[in-house]
Amino acid sequence: MTETIPRLRLEHVSKAFPGVQAVNDVSLEVYGGEILALVGENGAGKSTLMNLINGVVPLDSGKIYLDGQPVTIDSPRRALELGITMIHQELALIPQLTVGQNIFLGREPRRWRFWIDWKRLYAQAQAELDRLGIEVPVQARVADLSIAQRQLVEIAKALSYHARLIALDEPTSALTERETETLFRLVRALRDQGVALIYISHRLEEVFELADRIAVMRDGQLVAVGPVQAFTPAEVVRLMVGRELTEFFPKVPTQRGEPVLRAVNLRAGREVQGVSLELYRGEIVGLAGLVGAGRTNLARLLFGADRPEAGEIWMDGQRVEIRSPRDAIRLGIGLVPEDRKSQGLFLGQSVRFNAGAGLLERLSRLGFIDFRRINQVVKTIIERLRVRTPSLNQRVRNLSGGNQQKVVISRWLTLNPKVLILDEPTRGVDVGAKAEIHALMSELAAQGMAILMISSELPEILGVSDRILVMREGRLVAEFSREEATQDLIMQAATGQLERRVAA
Amino acid sequence: MTSSQPVALPMDRRAFVQRFGLAFSFLLLMLALTLLSDRFLTAANLINILRQATINGIVSVGMTMVILTGGIDLSVGSVLALAVTVGASLMKQGQPVGLAVVAALGLGALLGMINGLMITKARIPPFIATLGMLTVARGLTLMYTQGQPITGLPASFRWIGTGVVGGIPVPILLTALVFLAGWVFLSRTRYGAYIYLLGDNPTAARLAGVPTERITVLVYAISGFCAALAGLILVARLDSAQPIIGQGYEFNAIAAVVVGGTSFAGGEGGLGGTLLGALLIETLNNGLNLLNVSPLWEQVVKGVVIALALLLYKAFSPPSR
Structure with a gap:
């Protein structure tokens, strides 16, 4: 810890959504020059906490201090002005625009006020990428990039804001090992420059490799926080799930x-x-x-x-x-696609129709849906997969990532494919x-x-x-x-x- | 954990509040008109509003389904015109009324199917495909009628537009029937559910085994069918099939659907909202007439009031998570 006044201090912060207390009375500090890992199961409240810091959703109660001063963060724009940036799990780039355009979106270098200075824009974008050692052509359209490349561009974009606090939400989930190493070098370099970093990841190896301190959330509450040396991976997992997980990859031997x-x-x-x-x-x-x-x-x-x-x-x-x-x-034959949001889910529709989409054909008579049997089958399957949802009517948009993935898998299980x-x-x-x-x-x-x-x-x-x-x-x-x-x-x-x- | 009761439309609190907000705007408008004109709140006038709303109401049923899939049908007015002028001329040639009606409805559905095939097979965006149909069908109507209105239709046909059953005008009964059938279709049938899935996420729908092309062709066919049916009622009431009949109907239908809370993005909304939307627009028309607002101002006032209605129920909906 290089500073005594925390860069960011949360005091008794709470936020509820209809049906869930997403963040419940959390008090937490992040210092400049440290990497704080924030871990917890999907739905534990990590993303909501980040959205509070980033001004995406308003606080219900509690206070936020930046460098000891109380602040109100009522929009992502305000957060940006305060030097807080967020790299989201879901990429926020505009696919139709080029890499350079995305990095400087909304603050393009101008010439005579109205004309965008493209030459300068691409030169600056190239400089940003070079600084981070990212090899992606600045003039390429984002739509033509791989997911990993997009992630790197997103990181470059966030860093170009000269942020003093950076939150990274699952930044490595689509990166290869080499790209991950590049990212880690970058994150460490930023820490050494005095930036405060919040690192959210499900990969505990990464957390233990990278973080200075670990904060564990469960059911909206902060259940533990301390220096990384004070924990073992098994302990962290136990704190996250609230029970022992005996094996990460339980493998039942099978007969081919x-x-x-x-x-x-x-x-x-x-x-x-x-x-x-x-x-x-x-x-x-x-x-x-x-x-x-x-x-x-x-x-x-x-x-x-x-x-x-x-x-x-x-x-x-x-x-x-x-x-x-x-x-x-x-x-x-069934396929659980790579990107559940864009290829797997009907976000605005109910759990019933998301999980039962394939059943509709089998469980309808003369075209009329047999709701009773669909409800029965879907309920059995989602209980078997332990999908956490208040009801079958819940829109899938409101479920956490892990539960959404289970819903996509449920759809195939209802059909029992070969x-x-x-x-x-x-x-x-x-x-x-x-x-x-x-x-x-x-x-x-x-x-x-x-x-x-x-x-x-x-x-x-x-x-x-x-x-x-x-x-x-x-x-x-x-x-x-x-x-x-x-x-x-x-x-x-x-x-x-x-x-x-x-x-x- | 879950209610055993099947919930018809995929709807949550936000949609409910939006719909409630719409109903609220509607009541507010009714109240204002009641205060402003003593001729508004009379049985005769209310029936009149309903009757006026039937044509746009029926067109809006098909439009709702199209917009739910994430599409748009700009061709309804022209499809209506071609279908009814062909039907009317068959009657004038002495063909049985039943045959002429079936021919008109079938032609409407067929033109809609062509829209659907242009979109699925030729991969032309719905806006462009139906814009093309708008001009082609109108052109064919003008050629077919040589610009002359067709009048003097058989009384048995005119009953569709002017008849009364049990004190209720036939057009109102037909519209109620169309809404009911549409609601059952959307909320109770497999294809209805597919419409929502397709509109919500076409890629995921295809990967989930939803027959996306068939659904697309179907909704445009339904839209064409609804347009033809609305046109028949209109012609039966007026006893005249003008070659320019139905011009601009797409605007009223789209307005009713969107005011009714169905999202242009697809997958969200339904016929309950559309019904309210169609009634709201017609009540507004009626009110402006009663208050002797100049027709020149009517369009402006209508647009502003529709925008206000949208704003009002947007204010009612809590921010999405």
């Missing part, structure tokens, strides 16, 4: 059954260049690789979301033609929900489902999979059994230092 799905030489552009694979009943296959290796593209081909240029798909020994997701669903593809199923999900999702995958495999899981988190791949495939530049480049796989081997294969014959 007959083959269900076989893909032969699938091709689509540069992203998928001749991929063959086979999925078996009762088996969880982990698909590893760097961001952009073509894993998601492959999943979309198998699910009929995109059409392959060439190749064959076989289900249960029959050659099948999958022209659309509807065809795939009819054949018993093959379930999960694309980054635990991204941005808290440890408790994550363990539950892993346990569920194990259970489903044990019941005979074939599961293909795409993940960028190697511990997850290693912990959950029976078999691991590695993709690089549109090709399957390696296959490992659960026993032989290690982080090193997978990384070597993913980065092209190792090639192994892939049987399929």
Whole structure:
């Protein structure tokens, strides 16, 4: 702690939303020159707390002090003026604009007051990126960037405001290991310059690697705060969930059954260049690789979301033609997409219709919905997945990230598919929900489902999979059994230092 | 944990408050008109308002479904015109009234389907596709009628517009029926639920196995059908199918839907609001007539009052989380 007056002090801060006390009497300090990790399950109130600091939502009660002075933060703009910036879990860039335009949005350098000085804008944007060692073209449209690149741009944008307090909400959830290291270097450098940093993450390894102090939230309350040395990871997890979690990746050994799905030489552009694979009943296959290796593209081909240029798909020994997701669903294939907000959820609709979207076809008579049976099935499934929702009528928008993900998974469980593809199923999900999702995958495999899981988190791949495939530049480049796989081997294969014959 | 009662429309407190706010604006307007004119609050005038609201009301039912999917149908006025002039001329040629009515409704639905196919197959944005249909259908109507109105229609047909059953005018009964059918469709059927899902998130809808193209074609077909039905009632009442009939109807229908709280973004809203919206607009028209407001000012006042109504119920809704 380099300063005695805290940069930010929260005093008995509370905030309620209809039905939930999101933040309950929290008092907390953050000092300049330190990294404070804020951890807690989804729905614990971390994001709401950040929204209070950032002026997105008003306080119900309590006080906020900045450098010892009481302040009122009534808008994100005000927060920005005070030197408080926030890097959100959900990216806030405008996809149609370029990188440079996004960084200087609303404060473009002008020439003669009305004309934007594009040359200066791009030069300054380039300087910002260079300062952080981020290699993204300033003139590229954000829509054409990968999620990881967008995240880096967002960070560059936040830092360009000369912030004195920066809150980072799950900044690494879409980053590769190398990008994460770049970010960490950056965060440490900012700390050493005296910036106060609040770091929210579900990845405890990161927290212990990076943070000076840890604050743990549960059910809207601050349950513990102290220097990082005072905690062990197991303790933090216990404080977060309020109970012991015995294993992060509970793995039930399963019996591999007959083959269900076989893909032969699938091709689509540069992203998928001749991929063959086979999925078996009762088996969880982990698909590893760097961001952009073509894993998601492959999943979309198998699910009929995109059409392959060439190749064959076989289900249960029959050659099948999958022209659309509807065809795939009819054949018993499900996909939990990568980005739940833009591809998975109907945010304005009820939990009933989100989880029951696939059931509507099966549980209606003469086109009329059998509400009683839909309610029954959906209720059973969401209770099994422990989705926390006040009712089936609750709009999904009002659920926390982990619960939203469980709702997307519920939709497929109501249909009991033969093959379930999960694309980054635990991204941005808290440890408790994550363990539950892993346990569920194990259970489903044990019941005979074939599961293909795409993940960028190697511990997850290693912990959950029976078999691991590695993709690089549109090709399957390696296959490992659960026993032989290690982080090193997978990384070597993913980065092209190792090639192994892939049987399929 | 959950109520066993199925809730019809996906609605939460915010939507409820918005609707309540709309009803409140409506009552306020009624109260003001009652005070300003002693001719307003009479049975005859209220029935008159309802009758006036039927045409726009029916068009708005189809429009609501289109807007719920995140689309827009600008072609309703022209589709209405082509459908009814073809129907009317069939009657003039001595074809049975039933056949002519079915032909007109079928033509309306068909033109709507073409809108839907342009949007799904040719991937033309709804605004452009239906704008195209607006001019094409109007042009065809003018060619088909050679610019002449068609009048002198059979009495059995005119009953649709002028008949009375149990003291209630037939157009009002038909409109009530259309709203009821539409409400049941949206809240009780699979396709109704799909409309909300598609409007909320088309990408997710496709990945969830919702037949998105079929739903899109369907809602535009319904919109065309509703336009044709509204047109038949109008022609039956006036005993005249003018080639310029229905011009500008898209504005009133869109206004009713949006004042009724259905979001242009899709996936949010419903027919309850649209009904109130259509009634509000018609009450306003009626009030301005009763108060002898100059037709030149009428448009301006209407626009301002609609904007005020929107503001009022926006003020009622708590900020979203």
